[in-house]
Amino acid sequence: MAFKQITSPHAHASQNTGKVMQLVLWATLPGLLALTYHFGWGSLINVLLATATAVVAEALIVQMRGRSVSFYLRDYSAAVTAVLLGLALPPLAPWWVVVVGTLSSIVIAKHLYGGLGYNPFNPAMVGYVVLLISFPIQMTSWVTPLALLPEGVSHPGLIESLSIVFAGYSPADGVTGPTPLDSFKYSDGLLVEQIYSQNQLFSQAGIAGVGWEWVNLGFLAGGLVLLGSRIFTWHGPVAMLAAIAIMSALFWDGGSSDSPGSPLMHLFSGASMMGAFFILTDPVSSTVSNRGRLIYGALIGVLVYIIRAWGNYPDAVAFAVLLANFAAPFIDNYTLPRTYGHIDRRRATEKGEEEKSK
Amino acid sequence: MKTWVTPGGVHPPENKHQSLTLPIGTLPIPEKLLIPLSQHIGTAAKPCVELGSAVLKGQKIAEAAGPVSVPMHAPTSGTISAIEHRPIAHSSGMLAPCIEITSDGKDQWQAHQGVADYKNASASTLLQAIAEAGIAGMGGAGFPSAVKLNPGHERPIHTLIVNATECEPYITADDSAIRERAAEIIEGIGILSQILGHPDNIMIGIEDNKPEAIEALEPHVQGSGISVRSFPTKYPSGGEKQLIYILTGQEIPSGGLPADIGMVCINIGTTYAIKRAIVDGEPLISRVTTMTGDACGINRNYETLIGTAVSHMLEHSQFNEERCSRLVMGGPMMGFSLTSAEVPIVKTTNCILAPSYQEIPDDEPAQPCIRCGLCAEACPVSLLPQQLFWYSQAEDYERLEAHNLFDCIECGACSYVCPSNIPLVQYYRHSKGEIQKARAEKVKSDHARQRFEFHQQRMEQAERDKEAKRAARREAAEQAKATAGAANNGAAKATAEGQSGDSAADIIAAAQARAAARKVSPEQQLAKFERSIAGAEMRLQMAEEKLTEADAQQTDEQKNILVAAVEAARQKLEQAKGRLAEHIKEHKGEQVD
Numbered sequence: 001m002a003f004k005q006i007t008s009p010h011a012h013a014s015q016n017t018g019k020v021m022q023l024v025l026w027a028t029l030p031g032l033l034a035l036t037y038h039f040g041w042g043s044l045i046n047v048l049l050a051t052a053t054a055v056v057a058e059a060l061i062v063q064m065r066g067r068s069v070s071f072y073l074r075d076y077s078a079a080v081t082a083v084l085l086g087l088a089l090p091p092l093a094p095w096w097v098v099v100v101g102t103l104s105s106i107v108i109a110k111h112l113y114g115g116l117g118y119n120p121f122n123p124a125m126v127g128y129v130v131l132l133i134s135f136p137i138q139m140t141s142w143v144t145p146l147a148l149l150p151e152g153v154s155h156p157g158l159i160e161s162l163s164i165v166f167a168g169y170s171p172a173d174g175v176t177g178p179t180p181l182d183s184f185k186y187s188d189g190l191l192v193e194q195i196y197s198q199n200q201l202f203s204q205a206g207i208a209g210v211g212w213e214w215v216n217l218g219f220l221a222g223g224l225v226l227l228g229s230r231i232f233t234w235h236g237p238v239a240m241l242a243a244i245a246i247m248s249a250l251f252w253d254g255g256s257s258d259s260p261g262s263p264l265m266h267l268f269s270g271a272s273m274m275g276a277f278f279i280l281t282d283p284v285s286s287t288v289s290n291r292g293r294l295i296y297g298a299l300i301g302v303l304v305y306i307i308r309a310w311g312n313y314p315d316a317v318a319f320a321v322l323l324a325n326f327a328a329p330f331i332d333n334y335t336l337p338r339t340y341g342h343i344d345r346r347r348a349t350e351k352g353e354e355e356k357s358k
Numbered sequence: 359m360k361t362w363v364t365p366g367g368v369h370p371p372e373n374k375h376q377s378l379t380l381p382i383g384t385l386p387i388p389e390k391l392l393i394p395l396s397q398h399i400g401t402a403a404k405p406c407v408e409l410g411s412a413v414l415k416g417q418k419i420a421e422a423a424g425p426v427s428v429p430m431h432a433p434t435s436g437t438i439s440a441i442e443h444r445p446i447a448h449s450s451g452m453l454a455p456c457i458e459i460t461s462d463g464k465d466q467w468q469a470h471q472g473v474a475d476y477k478n479a480s481a482s483t484l485l486q487a488i489a490e491a492g493i494a495g496m497g498g499a500g501f502p503s504a505v506k507l508n509p510g511h512e513r514p515i516h517t518l519i520v521n522a523t524e525c526e527p528y529i530t531a532d533d534s535a536i537r538e539r540a541a542e543i544i545e546g547i548g549i550l551s552q553i554l555g556h557p558d559n560i561m562i563g564i565e566d567n568k569p570e571a572i573e574a575l576e577p578h579v580q581g582s583g584i585s586v587r588s589f590p591t592k593y594p595s596g597g598e599k600q601l602i603y604i605l606t607g608q609e610i611p612s613g614g615l616p617a618d619i620g621m622v623c624i625n626i627g628t629t630y631a632i633k634r635a636i637v638d639g640e641p642l643i644s645r646v647t648t649m650t651g652d653a654c655g656i657n658r659n660y661e662t663l664i665g666t667a668v669s670h671m672l673e674h675s676q677f678n679e680e681r682c683s684r685l686v687m688g689g690p691m692m693g694f695s696l697t698s699a700e701v702p703i704v705k706t707t708n709c710i711l712a713p714s715y716q717e718i719p720d721d722e723p724a725q726p727c728i729r730c731g732l733c734a735e736a737c738p739v740s741l742l743p744q745q746l747f748w749y750s751q752a753e754d755y756e757r758l759e760a761h762n763l764f765d766c767i768e769c770g771a772c773s774y775v776c777p778s779n780i781p782l783v784q785y786y787r788h789s790k791g792e793i794q795k796a797r798a799e800k801v802k803s804d805h806a807r808q809r810f811e812f813h814q815q816r817m818e819q820a821e822r823d824k825e826a827k828r829a830a831r832r833e834a835a836e837q838a839k840a841t842a843g844a845a846n847n848g849a850a851k852a853t854a855e856g857q858s859g860d861s862a863a864d865i866i867a868a869a870q871a872r873a874a875a876r877k878v879s880p881e882q883q884l885a886k887f888e889r890s891i892a893g894a895e896m897r898l899q900m901a902e903e904k905l906t907e908a909d910a911q912q913t914d915e916q917k918n919i920l921v922a923a924v925e926a927a928r929q930k931l932e933q934a935k936g937r938l939a940e941h942i943k944e945h946k947g948e949q950v951d
Contacts, residue, residue: 001669001699003685005451007784009770010711010718011370011527011690015732015777017725075725117726233731283729288742290734332745339762340599340739341612348745350760 020231021076024278027222028083031274034218035087038211039143040155042091045165046098047083053102054082061111077116081105084124084278088271088318089131091143092156092176095166097135101127121325122285125318132318140314144177145211148200180209181270181314184261192255192262208268216273223277235293236286237276241267243301251309260309275304275317285325292328292335299331300324359587362607364600366738367592368771370527370691372567373717376657377530377650382538384661385674387461390439391665393419393430394446395455397704398494399501400426405457407438414468416641419457425915428492428502431641432459433663435466447668447687447701449694456702459665470639481508481553484636491635492642492705497521497596497625498688500706503632505915506624507553509617518557519605519616520547520584522564522571522626523596526689529709531646532626534659536564536571539630544578546633551583554622560584562626563601565591593691594769598623600738612765613906615917627708647707649675652714653682662703668710669699675712683718686711690718691770725778733772733782739765743772743782750785755793763789797907801900808896815889822882837867887938894934898927 035043058078062069082102089098105127113119132139146155153174156164163169178186180201187195196202200210207213227234248266253259266272271279280286280300287296300320307316333348396402403420413419413432420430440458445451473479473487489504509515524532536543551560562579564572566588575586589595589604599610602621610616616623627646634640647662655676662671668685686693687701689709703710733743741762749757766786773782841863905920 001672001679001685003682003697003699004695004720005449005697006684006695006721007781008686008688008693008695008768009691009774009783010684010686010693010695010713011774012718012721012779013368013370013775015775016722016779017728017730017777020730020777071723071725077728115726117728230732230735231730233735283731286729288729288731288734288744336742336761337734337740339612339741339765340603341609341614341765342762346760346762348757348760351756 017075017077021080023229023231024080024226025076025083027226028087028219028278030218030221031215032087032218034211034214035091038145038147038214039091040146041158041161042093042143042165043087043089045161046089046091046093047086049095049098049165050082050086050089050102051079053099054078054106057103057106058111061107062115065111065115072116075116078106078110081110081123081127084274085127087274088124088128090139090141092161092164092171093138094168097131097138098165100134101131103127104130117284119284120329122279122282122321124282125279125321125325128318129322132313140182141176142179142182143171144175145201147204147210148177150174179270179314180205180212180265181261181308184265185308185314189257191257192259208265212270213268216268219273219277223273223281226277226281232281232283233290233293235290236280236297239294239297240276240280240301240304241272243298244272244305247302247305247309251305260305266305266308270308270315271317272304275300275321279317279321280324285328287328287331287335289332289335289337291337292331295331295335296324296328299327359585360607361587361589361604363590364592364595364603364738365740366734366736366771367594368736368774369591370593370774372591373528373650374530374533374567377528377648377659378534380656380658382534382646382659382661385663385666385671387434387463387465387663388666388670389461390667391433391436391459391461391663392444392667392702393433393457393459393665394444394702394704395420395430395457397430397500397664397706398428399499400424400428400505402455403427403430405441405455407441407457409438409441412437412462413459414466416468416470416643418641419459422489422492426502426505428494428504429490429641430457431492431643433643433665434459434461435464436461445698445701447694447696447704447707451697472635472637472639476549476636477552481555484549484553487636488632490641491631493628493631493635494642494705495625496627496631496645496705496708498692498706498708500704503624503628506622507550509615509622510918513617513620515554515557515617515620515622517559517561517606517621518547518550518554519602519621519623520550520560520562520626520629521596521598521601521623522562522568523601524568525565525591525593525596526691526693526709527593528650528711529648529689530650531648531659531708533568533571534648535627535630535646536568537574540571540574540578542633543626543630544575544582544584545637546629546631547584548582549632549636550622550624550629557622561605562586563595563605564588565595567591594738594767594771597738597767597769599767612762642705645703645705645707647671647703648709649712650709651682651686651712652717653678653712662707664705665702667700667702668696671703671710672699672712677712681714682712683715683720684713686713691774692768721781722779724780727778727780730777732775732777736771736775738769738771739767741766746789747780747782747785750789753789753792755789755796758789758793763793766790801904804896804900808893812893833871837870841867883941884938887934887941891931891934891938894927894931898924898931901927 032043055078059069059073062072085101085105105123109121109123109126110119153172156171164171183199183201204210205213244266245263248263251260252262280297287293303320303323304316307313307319336345336348338345401423404423406421407413407419415432415435417432418429419432422429436459438457439460443453444456446454485504485508493503494500495503522532522536560583572586572588579586587605594600595604602616602623603609608619611618631642644661644663646659648659649671650657685696685699687696687707687710690711693711727744727747729744737743745761746763768783770783776782844863901924905924
């Protein structure tokens with residue numbers, strides 16, 4: 001009798017990377033539904049187009065790198081990147097915007113750095129920032145939420161949407177408009193109260209902006225599902241949202257004309273919830289320890305607020321995440337957990353002799 | 359009763375019920391038994407029987423070699439049919455020295471009796487009996503029990519912890535032994551308590567998935583001062599470090615032993631063996647081993663003779679080789695795979711697992727690590743397994759040590775949860791091995807360098823001494839010449855001062871010589887002292903390094919030697935420093951004068 005030699009442990013939990021990624025994809029559904037309901041077919045087209053591009057690009061690159069295509073496609077990581085990018089892009093953006101962004105994500109940010117597990121930067125956010133810097137006009141025109149469309153105007157139907165995206169048709173007047181963060185930023189000289197009463201985006205909203213609050217609630221719901229399934233720990237998202245809340249409360253300024261906005265608006269506008277639960281939780285490019293994730297999340301929250309309040313861009317999750325990606329290895333060096341039997345935490349940069357001399 | 363909760367941990371399917379449906383059974387005596395001479399941590403035992411000689415059951419066939427070693431005994435009566443290297447159950451599949459006994463089928467005991475009046479026997483008598491019975495920890499590590507139970511006077515033991523956790527899935531050897539032998543186990547614990555001078559706390563730590571065993575223990579611990587502490591089931595609660603934390607909230611310092619914090623932790627199966635040795639005079643020749651897994655028709659525990667081939671167990675358990683995905687000695691988390699079933703059960707074998715492909719399928723190919731952190735959530739000692747994996751791949755040993763690689767207990771919880779199927783523990787074992795190799799090489803090269811430097815210093819010193827002697831001789835000759843000349847001149851000049859002139863010249867010459875001597879020696883001596891201090895410091899550092907690196911597996915004895923070495927080096931350093939201080943003081947004093 002001869003048996004196989006296999007290293008321990010022999011038992012294995014049923015979790016695998018493909019399943020984790022699929023769960024993340026399912027968890028984006030509430031957010032995607034909210035986007036589609038409030039802003040029309042555009043986001044769904046973005047997501048599908050980005051996914052198709054990503055899968056083809058991933059397959060080609062993996063093939064070029066001489067690896068097994070079916071093995072690598074089964075991890076669903078390309079699909080996750082593409083879906084997150086598709087959700088972040090403005091609905092009804094031209095097809096080439098989506099394709100260029102996805103290629104930047106998959107080819108440059110991911111595979112040129114070694115593929116899954118080796119990318120120092122969040123691929124979806126790299127794609128997004130490439131687009132934001134290269135094509136600012138296409139990237140800043142957002143669709144008007146359903147509730148605020150002018151009389152007689154509706155969101156383009158599926159066929160019309162496809163022709164807008166692929167054939168360059170212009171949407172009807174009033175279909176595109178500013179986002180709450182945009183309009184808040186450019187409403188100079190008005191008290192917060194005035195903005196809230198004059199601007200329909202706020203006056204008809206429950207907590208933070210028509211349509212947008214539902215999109216954020218959708219991502220929050222999906223994020224809580226992932227948190228409940230232990231796909232990630234609470235530390236990063238909670239730290240980021242807490243940092244945004246604290247910063248916006250600190251600089252609320254009593255709602256004066258200089259006020260950058262209320263905590264509620266900042267938490268439920270723009271990409272706050274998507275960033276907190278779907279972007280900064282990308283494990284590859286974030287920090288590794290729970291303590292590190294607290295710092296990492298808080299750093300992103302603070303950066304998001306600083307750029308929103310005093311920077312040139314109305315939203316800032318992509319920039320904040322990329323900047324924090326830079327800092328992640330540094331944070332990791334100083335946030336090791338305390339190991340059993342040790343009095344204190346160690347630094348990753350410690351040399352062998354240092355602890356002995358303590 | 360308060361218990362503490364360790365970080366991390368996993369909950370793999372327990373799969374313990376299969377082997378608990380039948381009571382502990384016995385197998386027919388195998389035709390041949392193969393007893394490896396090293397079944398424990400420490401030196402291998404030395405055979406004390408001749409090839410072809412007849413032995414009785416329980417007769418000693420190999421002597422303990424040194425203090426950290428245990429003797430071996432014949433598990434049944436028969437003749438010694440081989441003393442040679444044979445394959446044993448080792449993850450490397452290596453050959454090791456073994457004694458083979460061909461059974462005569464009579465299973466005839468040698469005359470034996472327990473320690474007379476053991477309840478009043480001294481600790482050293484009892485320890486001697488335990489050592490003679492060949493008892494080594496039966497929970498897995500196989501550390502000689504008599505050594506563990508004798509931590510020395512400088513480490514008084516206030517807490518005795520009996521480990522009945524059995525946290526690995528599938529294994530039920532301890533569980534079934536407790537159910538059937540609770541009275542004898544408690545008696546064994548009483549003997550341990552006597553040996554350790556009746557510690558304040560005696561606790562049996564057991565997971566709450568063994569209610570029958572807990573119930574079996576209860577009537578026997580009444581009024582005995584032993585408390586049975588059950589706690590929620592979680593793997594790996596049965597690790598010594600984890601169990602001590604769960605029961606006491608204290609941690610064993612990194613690199614230390616439980617005795618360092620006044621505790622001894624011993625497996626519950628071992629306490630039974632100790633009872634048999636002390637009360638009944640039976641050496642350790644059999645143990646309870648679980649035979650389980652779907653590739654076997656019969657899943658149960660056997661009282662197995664040490665040296666029984668695994669294949670013998672399989673044969674009597676309706677084993678189906680076709681269905682068997684792998685053969686594991688130990689549990690599914692920390693057990694190691696056997697490539698052949700022709701290896702013997704040893705004193706540490708608590709389980710033979712023969713799973714089907716449905717139970718434990720072949721490993722999936724590993725995917726890239728996405729640093730999801732599930733491993734860090736599962737780690738019971740708060741390491742960052744994903745970082746250890748990363749740096750293991752990069753062979754960055756400095757980073758690995760800073761990330762406390764050597765505190766990894768290799769429990770496998772990280773690999774168990776890894777969604778990318780990465781064999782993490784394998785990477786850590788490899789890195790530990792490489793680092794230990796590098797350390798050993800460094801020690802070796804340090805020794806060589808030190809020897810070379812000392813040699814050079816010695817040669818230089820000899821050269822300087824020679825030079826100094828030559829200079830002294832030259833000077834003396836010149837001085838003699840000068841005095842002779844002066845005397846000749848002076849004799850003519852001053853006859854009255856004749857004698858005093860002579861003596862004055864002598865005094866001057868002597869003073870000059872002293873000054874010259876002083877001029878050379880303080881600097882040279884200073885340098886010499888500094889060299890000896892540097893040397894002493896180096897030796898102290900090396901001794902300390904050795905001590906800190908000493909594995910938890912190393913014995914107290916070895917540790918004591920290391921501690922003594924550190925102490926000796928420290929004293930030498932103190933002496934050298936003292937001499938230097940004295941020298942400097944003297945020298946300063948002279949300058950002031």
